[in-house]
Amino acid sequence: MVDSLGSELGADIIIGFSTEEVARKSRNNPRILWNREVHGGTSRAIQSIMKFPFVSLQQYDVVIQSGSGTHWYIPKGDQKIIRYVHSIPLSYRENGFLDKISRILRKPTVETANRYVANSDQTSEEIKNYLGKDSEVIYPPVDTNAFSAKKGEGFVTISRLTEEKGVREVVEFFNSRDESLTVVGSGPLLEELEAISEENVRITGWVSEEKKKDILREGGVFVLNSGNESFGIAPIEAMASGMPVVARRGGYTPNQVKDGFNGILFESLEDGIRRFLSEGVDATPEEIVHESEKYSIESFTADFQRIISEEI
Structure with missing residues (x-):
């Protein structure tokens, strides 16, 4: 800023x-x-x-x-x-x-x-x-013009790796599933998350801005589990990359995510992921990018x- x-x-x-x-x-x-x-x-x-x-x-x-x-x-x-x-x-x-x-x-x-x-x-x-x-x-x-949309695969979360961000719960949930998860970020929980993650979960640690853009472009869905963000930059970057956002309902996030359109809002992480996999979202990647532009x-x-x- x-x-x-x-x-x-x-x-x-x-x-x-x-x-x-x-x-x-x-x-x-x-x-x-x-x-x-x-x-x-x-x-x-x-x-x-x-x-x-x-x-x-x-x-x-x-x-x-x-x-x-x-x-x-x-x-x-x-x-x-x-x-x-x-x-x-x-x-x-x-x-x-x-x-x-x-x-x-x-x-x-x-x-x-x-x-x-x-x-x-x-x-x-x-x-x-x-x-x-x-x-x-x-x-x-958010430099929304710096991101490009591409229909990718797998789940991605970008966060400071601390207790309040809820990343451990995301890793533990995907450990028991077949879908891939990429976790981007650093913090006190980094070594623990690296130790507990299964083969389908990739923990990158800190990455450069260019690498982050690549990960978002290649990913399919963004996951946000903190639920108390006064304003989240990472979800906007994900939307600028054409990615729907599956996010915990709370903080400012419900203002960024229109439930069922450009993402899914959940009370329970499991319910949110399962709902996304069964229902998807209505917006196209291009429409999701358009949603991000008011934050440009x-x-x-x-x-x-x-x-x-x-x-x-």
């Missing part, structure tokens, strides 16, 4: 806590404020509170904030702040002592933004419920250009 804003809008990119390695991966030569990576939510929050208020960006008429740490930045003069929210900080959802303290400290930062933008309808509702602010929805950009870089850029123009 940040790279797209930099490239398409000609904007400078400024990163708070990061490393030179991260900067080298960007195509926009970002400026890193503090050359280190801060691990842990509490440590990151404390460092953000201590450092962002003293950042000087007065040369910019408009600042687009991405990431909750940047909310501690204090606008200079009549500078306009557009806050792009990907998820509400966890402290708003929990009610522990530290969560209450965090909400008290964050309260003044809620008012420093002139405009709120949400990455999904679900996030927009949370901004209203927790912060009391209206927001416009602009979906994160072109759409994202046009919406942000409009908002920036209105703010100025």
Whole structure:
């Protein structure tokens, strides 16, 4: 998202806590404020509170904030702040002592933004419920033009390999079946999944962008089992490749998948896969690609250009 804003809008990119390695991966030569990576939510929050208020960006008429740490930045003069929210900080959802303290400290930062933008309808509702602010929805950009549709075979899932993503359940389910499954991603569960997977299940680990495109082009169906995505990029990339998406009902996913048309929504993984195998979907690969286009870089850029123009 940040790279797209930099490239398409000609904007400078400024990163708070990061490393030179991260900067080298960007195509926009970002400026890193503090050359280190801060691990842990509490440590990151404390460092953000201590450092962002003293950042000087007065040369910019408009600042687009991405990431909750940047909310501690204090606008200079009549500078306009557009806050792009990907998820509400966890402290708003929990009610522990530290969560209450965090909400008290964050309260003044809620008012420093002139405009709120949400990455999904679900996030927009949370901004209203927790912060009391209206927001416009602009979906994160996906380079849909970089993918090509081809009617392939087999099931594919792309995910961070962590407990909450539900990938272990997918692997265990396909272990007992004949259909092939390709699992793309890295994370704490990688070695375990490699150890338990049967011959029909391929665990690739991390792959390059080009390899990922090849896997999606050659696959037949995308599986998403997390059920709590505020916005999922991988399902959009799958649709841009002409693949139907079989996904757990929950989070933002039901807004991306039209049940029975470009995919299947399920409560139970087994029921979802069996339903897809028996019923399929109504959409052709070309129609599925068309569904992905509202998440394109072109759409994202046009919406942000409009908002920036209105703010100025």
